[in-house]
Amino acid sequence: xxxxxxxxxxxxxxxQVEDKLKSVSEVEFHHLSELLxxxxxxxxxxxxxxxxxxxxxxxxNLDLLLPMAAGVxxxxxxxxxxxxxxxxxMVRRGRPTINSLWGQERAVLLGDYLFAKAGEFTATTQNLxxxxxxxxxxxxxxxxxxxxxxxxxxxxxxxxxxxxxISCKTASLFSMATESxxxxxxxPEKSVKILREYGYNFGIAYQIxxxxxxxxxxxEEMGKPIGSDLAHGTLTLPAMLLLEHYPEDNPVKRLxxxxxxxxxxxxxxDLVRNSPIVDECYNFAxxxxxxxxxxxxxxxxxxxxxxxxxxxxxVIARRK
Amino acid sequence: xxxxxxxxxxxxxxxQVEDKLKSVSEVEFHHLSELLxxxxxxxxxxxxxxxxxxxxxxxxNLDLLLPMAAGVxxxxxxxxxxxxxxxxxMVRRGRPTINSLWGQERAVLLGDYLFAKAGEFTATTQNLxxxxxxxxxxxxxxxxxxxxxxxxxxxxxxxxxxxxxISCKTASLFSMATESxxxxxxxPEKSVKILREYGYNFGIAYQIxxxxxxxxxxxEEMGKPIGSDLAHGTLTLPAMLLLEHYPEDNPVKRLxxxxxxxxxxxxxxDLVRNSPIVDECYNFAxxxxxxxxxxxxxxxxxxxxxxxxxxxxxVIARRK
Numbered sequence: 157x158x159x160x161x162x163x164x165x166x167x168x169x170x171x172q173v174e175d176k177l178k179s180v181s182e183v184e185f186h187h188l189s190e191l192l193x194x195x196x197x198x199x200x201x202x203x204x205x206x207x208x209x210x211x212x213x214x215x216x217n218l219d220l221l222l223p224m225a226a227g228v229x230x231x232x233x234x235x236x237x238x239x240x241x242x243x244x245x246m247v248r249r250g251r252p253t254i255n256s257l258w259g260q261e262r263a264v265l266l267g268d269y270l271f272a273k274a275g276e277f278t279a280t281t282q283n284l285x286x287x288x289x290x291x292x293x294x295x296x297x298x299x300x301x302x303x304x305x306x307x308x309x310x311x312x313x314x315x316x317x318x319x320x321x322i323s324c325k326t327a328s329l330f331s332m333a334t335e336s337x338x339x340x341x342x343x344p345e346k347s348v349k350i351l352r353e354y355g356y357n358f359g360i361a362y363q364i365x366x367x368x369x370x371x372x373x374x375x376e377e378m379g380k381p382i383g384s385d386l387a388h389g390t391l392t393l394p395a396m397l398l399l400e401h402y403p404e405d406n407p408v409k410r411l412x413x414x415x416x417x418x419x420x421x422x423x424x425x426d427l428v429r430n431s432p433i434v435d436e437c438y439n440f441a442x443x444x445x446x447x448x449x450x451x452x453x454x455x456x457x458x459x460x461x462x463x464x465x466x467x468x469x470x471v472i473a474r475r476k
Numbered sequence: 477x478x479x480x481x482x483x484x485x486x487x488x489x490x491x492q493v494e495d496k497l498k499s500v501s502e503v504e505f506h507h508l509s510e511l512l513x514x515x516x517x518x519x520x521x522x523x524x525x526x527x528x529x530x531x532x533x534x535x536x537n538l539d540l541l542l543p544m545a546a547g548v549x550x551x552x553x554x555x556x557x558x559x560x561x562x563x564x565x566m567v568r569r570g571r572p573t574i575n576s577l578w579g580q581e582r583a584v585l586l587g588d589y590l591f592a593k594a595g596e597f598t599a600t601t602q603n604l605x606x607x608x609x610x611x612x613x614x615x616x617x618x619x620x621x622x623x624x625x626x627x628x629x630x631x632x633x634x635x636x637x638x639x640x641x642i643s644c645k646t647a648s649l650f651s652m653a654t655e656s657x658x659x660x661x662x663x664p665e666k667s668v669k670i671l672r673e674y675g676y677n678f679g680i681a682y683q684i685x686x687x688x689x690x691x692x693x694x695x696e697e698m699g700k701p702i703g704s705d706l707a708h709g710t711l712t713l714p715a716m717l718l719l720e721h722y723p724e725d726n727p728v729k730r731l732x733x734x735x736x737x738x739x740x741x742x743x744x745x746d747l748v749r750n751s752p753i754v755d756e757c758y759n760f761a762x763x764x765x766x767x768x769x770x771x772x773x774x775x776x777x778x779x780x781x782x783x784x785x786x787x788x789x790x791v792i793a794r795r796k
Contacts, residue, residue, distance in 0.1 A: 187626045188619050238588060242581040261562040264584055265622045268558060271591060272614035279608045287607060288599045294592035299508050302585045306507045 159200060159474075162466045165459040166208040169218060169225075173204045176226040180273055191254060191266050195233055198249040203333040204229045206358075206467070210337030210351045212460035220281045220340040227277030227290070228333045234270035235297060235329070237263055242301075243388055250379035278336075286336045293332040300324025309389035309412045311399070318393055322363040323356070330359030350451045354464060357448035361471045364441040367392035369475070371428040377476045383421045386411060393440065397433045398424060438472060445471055479520060479794075482786045485779040486528040489538060489545075493524045496546040500593055511574060511586050515553055518569040523653040524549045526678075526787070530657030530671045532780035540601045540660040547597030547610070548653045554590035555617060555649070557583055562625075563708055570699035598656075606656045613652040620644025629709035629732045631719065638713055642683040643676070650679030670771045674784060677768035681791045684761040687712035689795070691748040697796040703741040706731060713760065717753045718744060758792060765791055 163170055181192035204225035211221040239245070240253040241263035247253065255263035271294065278290045304321055307313060334355030338348040369378055370385045371394050385392050386408065395408050407427060411420035428434060445468040455461050483490055501512035524545035531541040559565070560573040561583035567573065575583035591614065598610045624641055627633060654675030658668040689698055690705045691714050705712050706728065715728045727747065731740035748754060765788040775781050 183619070185619055185623060188622050191622070238584055242584055260580075261625055262622055264558055264562055264587075265618045265625070267584075268587075268591070268618040269615055269622070271588070272611050272618060275595065275611035276608070276615065279604065279611055282604055284599065284602055284604075288596070291592050291595035291599055295589055295596065298585045298588040298592060299503070299505055302508050302511070302582055302589070303505060305581055305585070 159202070159470055162463045162470060163201075163205055165212060165463050166205060169208050169222065170201060170205060172218075172222050173201070173208070173225045173229065176222060176277075177229060180226075180230065188266075188269070191258060191262065192269075194251075194257070195237060195254055195266065195270075198251065199229065199233070201229065202467075203232050203329065206330065206333040206355060206464075207337040209460045209463050209467075210334040210343075210355070211341040212458065213338070213341065213343055213347060213351075213456050215342045217341060220283065221337060223277040223280045224286060224336050224340055227274045228329070228336065230270050230274035230277060231290070231294070231332075232329060234267045234274060237270060238267040239301070241267065242305075243384070245380065245384070247375075247380050250376075281340055283340055285339050289332050289336055289339070293328050296324050296328040300328070304390060307391070309414075310391065311409060311412055313391050313396070315393070315396065318391070318396060319360070322360060322367075326363035326366075327356045327359030330362065331355035334358075347455055350454055354448045354452065357444045358468060358471060361441040361444035361448065361468070364393055364437060364444070365471055365474060368394055368434060368437045368441070370394075371425050372434055373475065379476065383425055386421045386424055387417065393437050394428050394433050395424065397436055398428055398431075401431065401433065402427070442472055445469070479522070479790060482783045482790060483521075483525050485532060485783050486525060489528050489542065490521060490525060492538070492542050493521070493528070493545045493549065496542060496597070497549060500546075500550065508586075508589070511578060511582065512589075514571075514577070515557060515574055515586065515590075518571065519549065519553070521549065522787075523552050523649065526650065526653040526675060526784075527657040529780045529783050529787075530654040530663075530675070531661040532778065533658070533661065533663055533667060533671075533776050535662040537661060540603065541657060543597040543600045544606060544656050544660055547594045548649070548656065550590050550594035550597060551610070551614070551652075552649060554587045554594060557590060558587040559621070561587065562621075563704070565700065565704070567695075567700050570696075601660055603660055605659050609652050609656055609659070613648050616644050616648040620648070624710060627711070629734075630711065631729060631732055633711050633716070635713070635716065638711070638716060639680070642680060642687075646683040646686075647676045647679030650682065651675035654678075667775055670774055674768045674772065677764045678788060678791060681761040681764035681768065681788070684713055684757060684764070685791055685794060688714055688754060688757045688761070690714075691745050692754055693795065699796065703745055706741045706744055707737065713757050714748050714753055715744065717756055718748055718751075721751065721753065722747065762792055765789070 177196050181189050181196055183189050207225040207228050208221055237254055240248055241255040241260045245253050246256045254266055275290060278287055300321055331352045335348060335352040338351040370382060373382055375381050398408050399406055407420040407423035411417045449465050449468050452461055452464055497516050501509050501516055503509050527545040527548050528541055557574055560568055561575040561580045565573050566576045574586055595610060598607055620641055651672050655668060655672040658671040690702060693702055695701050709732060718728050719726055727740040727743035731737050769785050769788050772781055772784060
């Protein structure tokens with residue numbers, strides 16, 4: 157399934173979001189413009205698509221939804237820029253990162269600029285609820301990331317810890333994307349809840365698949381190196397299952413204890429690939445996709461609702 | 477003159493702002509709480525004081541002004557946390573920086589969290605103009621900081637470049653502090669303008685004095701090392717005047733060309749201290765203080781107006 161297929165009901169609007177994003181790099185100060193042009197290229201646009209789709213059930217007001225969708229995407233990009241700066245990552249979306257080209261300092265400040273710009277787009281909706289959602293989501297994401305760093309190379313983490321972490325760092329932004337679309341289109345509270353929960357569960361599934369792909373994907377598909385979670389000491393679901401399945405002489409244990417990292421990352425990847433862990437993880441992700449969709453039938457039946465259901469399938473099928 | 481004297485008309489309210497700031501560190505996640513407790517201590521509170529004072533001319537609504545003032549201070553702290561992370565600074569306000577204690581990664585994420593929290597406080601005012609001002613100010617500050625980094629160790633900068641830079645990185649936040657106070661107290665547009673311009677010119681003067689103190693202050697007074705602008709290749713007014721006064725064999729020129737930095741920083745500091753440059757800079761700063769105050773007499777005559785006038789004197793007199 158192609159992602160673009162599911163975007164059908166909002167194809168034209170997504171192009172307008174892209175135009176809005178492009179216009180962000182049109183600033184007087186040419187160094188900043190260069191950084192912005194570099195970072196505003198690429199991306200699957202799944203978060204802004206969700207905002208637009210979730211805004212299609214009631215009063216579809218593009219004057220509000222377009223800036224919100226652009227704000228959601230800029231928000232996401234800002235977090236990537238800071239993540240890459242922090243992790244000293246070299247490649248993202250198949251292209252060199254801001255920090256690799258211009259240094260960590262500029263990446264941090266560019267991220268700040270992008271958060272502000274995302275906030276500006278959100279503020280143009282003049283919707284106080286969407287604005288508050290924006291700030292609270294940034295609090296959730298950054299505290300989740302701080303949590304992740306404090307737990308790096310910590311073997312004593314439970315599945316609940318994992319779920320809480322990905323809920324903060326990923327699902328919160330997805331649920332903001334969907335909830336803001338609902339709120340801005342005057343959806344009744346019951347529908348807001350359904351769409352927020354869709355976004356939340358979608359986000360959990362999305363992150364679980366991301367964490368699987370860090371083991372079974374290829375650098376070419378992913379646009380970034382494989383095994384990077386292990387390299388950063390982030391204990392994801394596949395690594396947790398690996399620890400459960402092979403409690404003795406486990407490569408994750410060894411590399412978390414700072415033994416020859418490269419060798420044991422390689423071993424862990426091979427072990428996951430040739431085990432039922434991949435299927436277990438996909439089943440787990442699938443259960444969240446089902447949860448995401450379980451109440452969609454309570455919403456008005458339209459092309460957008462069908463697209464949301466299809467998108468949930470895409471999460472599992474995606475290879476990048 | 478003691479700063480606390482000028483705070484007289486808002487003494488009680490400033491204590492409430494402090495309480496609000498303290499409450500920020502009361503979060504469940506204890507690692508984050510620890511970081512927050514560390515960073516929310518100290519500070520002169522000059523920016524929130526300005527917000528409160530500027531809100532005292534018309535409808536002094538503490539339900540709006542207190543969160544705004546807290547938001548302004550958190551915003552400022554967030555920029556300091558990121559600045560220190562970027563510059564790898566070890567000491568701030570006489571205490572070890574977040575990055576020196578917990579590493580650059582956590583400092584970047586904590587800054588993000590603080591920006592969000594500042595945004596949340598601002599959003600609780602439910603005032604769209606104040607909210608928009610907040611996002612635009614963060615854009616201005618971060619683009620100004622990016623500009624500064626791109627011009628590090630660049631000898632070919634004019635006074636206009638300098639003014640533009642400090643306008644972005646410092647004056648913008650001061651003018652946001654004053655304007656937001658005015659806006660939230662229903663000040664008429666003419667008064668909003670006077671208070672915004674007060675904040676702007678106050679901020680320019682404040683930064684010029686900061687830049688002088690980086691030459692003539694002591695580490696003890698400043699709570700951070702002296703000569704750090706030169707060490708980072710930031711060409712401030714005193715350094716610019718040094719280049720103008722001593723065009724031949726100039727220590728700034730030499731250290732910007734990467735010769736023995738420590739030696740030439742020492743030389744530059746000595747040269748500035750024993751030259752009329754200090755007075756020139758103070759005169760320049762004074763002219764902005766005068767500008768700041770020139771229209772205050774058009775505002776209602778009250779204790780707040782007198783405090784603002786006194787605060788402008790403080791900017792010049794301060795030693796830290």
